[in-house]
Amino acid sequence: MPGVCVKMTPCGAVTGTPPPSPTLFSALCWATAVLYGHSEAQAMAEELTCTGAFPLLQADDACLRFYPMPVLALPVHRLSDRTLPSKQRVTRSLSRVKRLKGAQYLSESLFVQFVRGEWNADRLLQEMEAERLVLRGSCLLPREEAQQFGLGRGSRALLTTKDITHNEIDRWTLAVVEGRLFLREATFFAPQMGLWFGVHVQSQKGMERLPALLRFLSDTGVGGERTSGKGQFQFHLWEVAPAPPDPPTPRSWVSLSHYLPTPQELQGWNTPPRYQLIHWQAKYEAMYTGGLAVYKPLRRLFAPGSVFPLTQTQEVYGRAVPSGERLGHTVWVCGRAIPAFSGGEA
Template sequence: MSIWKLARLKFGRTLAHFGELGIGLENTAERVPSDTLFSAWISAYAKLFGGDAATNLLEQFNTESEAPFRLSSTFIYQQIEEKLIYYLPRPLNFPPNYPVGDDLDFTKAYKGLKYLPLEIWQRWYQGEGFTDSEELKAKIKGETDGDLAKAGTFDYSKAFEFTKVPKIAVDRVTRATNIYNTGFVQYTWKQKDKQPEDEDVESLSGLYFLINFSDPDLENTFFAVLDFLGGEGIGGERSSGAGQFKVERDKLAPLWQQIIDFNDGNCHSLISLFWQHPLPNELLKNASYELQQRGGWLASSSSSGRQLRRKSVQMFTEGSVFSVMPQGQLADVTPGKCTDQLDKVIGHRVYRSGICLSLPIKIQGNNNGCI
C-alpha cells in the first residue's frame, strides 16, 4: 500500500540559483524539476550512507516493478494573510466547460495561467469544470475581485523575485578579471519577533513537492536525508551558501487527499518530468505534451576534478496529459567517452530520473482529448 506525503522547503532569507540547460549563470528558474531533486537527494544519500548503498538503492529503481518512491517536481507555495496556497501546473488540455472560441485575448489570458491554486485546479479538472469565464474577461480589463482572485490565481509571481549579484572571475594564467552577474531567486519572508530558541525569520513562500512511497519504511530515511540536503543546499552557487533550506513535513490536507483519490478521471496530468524508453504504443494516443531537453555537467568526485557533460535526454514536462497513467524510468546518462575509464573518472553509472508522478483529471471531450 502506497502513502503520499508533502514536504515544504523553507528558504527564509537564503537565495537560490536553479539553472537550466541553455540558461547562463545570469538567469535562474524559480523552482526545481523532479530529476534535479532526485539527483540531489541521491547524492545526499550517498554522502550519508556510502556509494554502495546509493548504488543498491538505484538498482531497486531499475529492477523492481514499482519504484520505492516517486517525486513530483517542486512547485511554489505562498502564504497570503492566513491562507496557505499551493500551486500546481495547469494541464495542457482544456477543462470541461471551457468556452472554445475565437477570442484571442481570452485564450492568451487563460494560457498565461501556467500555475493554478490547488482549489482552482481541483475545481477545473476534477470538479464542476471551467466556470470563471466572466471573471477572466474582467481580469483582462483590469477588474477582478471574484473567486479566482481570492484564491490567489493571479498572485503566483508575488511569491518570489529574481535578483542579480555581481561577481568577479579571475583568469588563472593572466590574472585578468572579468565582472559577470549571477541570477538568484529570493522567496518572500518577513522578520518576526525573536523568541527564545526561535528563528527570527518567517518564510511566507517557498517550494513544496509530493512524495509517493510504495515502501512506507523508507519515509523516515527519506526525510532524514532531505534534512541533510537542506544543510548542504540545492541548486548552484552552494559554495556561496545558496540553496539552503529547512524542511517542514506536512500532513495531506483533505483537499489534497480528495485530489489524489479522485476516481472519475479520464486522463492523467504530470506533476513531474517523465522519460521512458521505449514508450508504450498507447501512451501517445490523444496525448497533449511538451518536451524539454535535460542535460548538464557532472562534477567528478576524484582528485582530478575533471568535469564531464552528461548525455542529454528529452523529457515530457509537467502539465503533459496522457490517457493512461505513465510510469517512467531512470535514464542512463553516463558520459559515453568515459565508459572504459569509468572507475578512474567517476566510479559509477550516472542516472537522471524520468520516474514520474501524475494526478487523475477530467478534460473537455474533443478530438484532442484523452477520452
Template sequence: MQYKAFYLLPRSSYRPNMHSDTIWGAICWGMRMLYGERRLQDFLESYETGQTVGAAQPLAISSAFPYIEKDGEPEQHYLPRPLLLDAYYDDQKEGLKSYIKDKGAEGFEKGKLEARRRKLLKPTPFIELEDLKQGNWSAKGTFSIKPKVQNSPMTHNTIDRLTGSTLTSNNRGQLFHTDERYVYPDPQVDMEREKQRQYKAGIYFLAHPDSDIGTLEAIMRLLEQFGIGGDRSSGKGRFDIKIRDLEIQEHDAPNARMNLSLYHPTEAELIAYDAAPKNSPLQYKTTVRQGWKAASLKKPLLYFQEGSVFPMPDDKGIAGTNTDAGEHEEGHRITQYGIGLMINLNVPTS
C-alpha cells in the first residue's frame, strides 16, 4: 500500500515522544488555527460517523519513527519490531538455560558462545523497513548508519513572575527537569567525517491514503512554522518537513496485523481478540496515557503500544476508536486519539 509519509527533520531538540495521539493533537490545533473551530468540530464528529462531515473527514496516522536521509532525501526507514519476537526470545532463553544446565559449570563458556550463535541479544525496538517486508524480524539491519534517538534531562529554574528572578523557597532556588529528545545519525562502521556529513537523521509518520492528505499537508506546513510540543516559544519542537509517497509492500496472504500507532480498541475488537484461538498471532504491550488539561490531568486511558500484533479480523478496515478524556475547564469535551494504523503480516503459527 502506498502511504503518505511526513518527514520531520529536527532543527532543535523536541519535548514529547511523538506518539500518534501527540501528533494528532497538534493537527487539531493547526486545523482550528487554519480553518476555524467549526471545521475542527466537524473533524471530531467525522470519527463518530465514519464519514465526511461538512468539509472534514477522518484521518488515520501512525506514531513517528526514525529514518535516515542522504543528500536531502529519505534513504532508510525504520518501523517497530513486531512484539511477537519478545515471546520468541523468551522461549529461546529458557532453552539456553537448559542447555547450560545440562552441560554443567564447565559448559558455561560454551553456553555463552551458543547464545551468540543464536543471536539471543535483546532485539532493538526498531527494524529496517526492508527486513520487515522480507520477514527477517530478528535482523539487526545492514545499513551503515542508523538513527539514534537520545533522551536527555534538562535542568530549569522556576521563575518568580512578580520579580522576574529565580523563585526562592526555604532559602533555595527551585529547580525542575524536563526530558528533551535529540535524533542524530550513528555510524555503525568506521566512516570518514566528510562522508558522515551526507547523512542526517529525523523522524517520520505515515498517513493512510484514504485520509484528507491535502488538508493534512496544509496543517503540517503551519506546524513547521509554529513547532510541535512543549517549549515552542523557546525554539523547541521545530522541524523542517518533507512530504513524500512511501510504498510499504504488505504480505499477500496475511494472518495478522501490526499496529503502528497507539491503539484504543473498540469493545467488539476486544471481544474478538479474547475469542481468538490459542495459536493465533496475538502479542501486545499496553501503556497508559494521561496528559494535562490546563491545570489538571486528563482521564487516564489504556492503549496498545506500537509493534503489537493482532490476528487478522473479518473486518479489515481501520481499527480502534477515539475516546472521551474528560471535560476541559472551558466546558467542552476532550477527545483522545485512538485509531490503530495497521500493516499486514504473515506470522508462522506452528
C-alpha cells in the first residue's frame, strides 16, 4: 500500500532535533496501545514504518518539502604547490565544501533532480559558488524558491538548534542543587516553518486508524519535556506520497528513515554504500510510570540520507528489533526504512 504524509505544525520548540523515525514509530504505537489496547499496538508495530520528520516551509497556499541531504562523495583537495595563488584556490574550495557539509536538508526540487541522477557533489558546489543555490540555516534550496517564500539574503534560519541551560532542583529544600547545572539541546522554528513525515502501513485497518492516532498525539505531544511545553504539534494527514516518483532506471536508493538492514540485505550489496552511522539510545515512555528515565539498549543505525545499492525493489527495507519489556508488553526499535529510489550510483 502506498504511503501518506503527515504535516506537523509546531506550537513551540522541540527537545533535541526534529523527531526521527524511531521516535515517531514509538509514538504512534504508544497511541495505538492507549486507544486500542496492547495487542493492537503489537500488530501495529509489525506493519508500521515512518520516515524522519523533515522541514516543511509554508506560505499562503504553497508548501515546500525538504528531504534529508544524501551522503555525497565530496572532492578531496590536495595542495599541488605551496605558492600563494594555489593556497588561496584550495582555501576557497575547502570553504565551499565546508558550507555544503552544513546542509542537512535539500528542497524537494533539488532532491528530485538528485534521484534522477542529475546532481552530484561537484555540481552542487558549482551552483553554490554561482549563488544559484542558497543555504538558509541547514536547508539548501534554489534562489528562486527562496525568493518565492520571502527568504532573501540575511533571512533568519528556518530551524535553529540551541543548547538550553537547566538547573536540577532539590525537592526537599526547593533550591538549586549545587553543581548540577546542565545543558539540553532544543530546536526552534521560524514562523512559517513546520515539519512533515511519511507513514507506510500495510493494512487498511491501520490506515483507517491513523487520523485518530494523530489526534491523540496532537493532545499529548512527541518527544521529551512535554510537561514543560516542548514537542507540542498539531498533526494533520496529508494525502501525498512520502517519496518522489521513481526514476526510469533506479540503481540505488536513499533512506528516508533510520535504517537497520536485515542480514540478507547486507549480503546483497554489490557496491559499497555511502552512509552515516549513528548510535541510537532512546528512553521508554515515562508518562504513566512516575517520570522514571529508563533507557533502551544501544543500537547502531544508518542515518537518513544514506545511499545504498539497489538489489531488489521494495516498499520498505530493514527490520524492527525488540528492545525489552515495558508494562507487560514488548517494546520495539524500528529500523525499517522508506526508500527514495535514485538513478545514480551508490
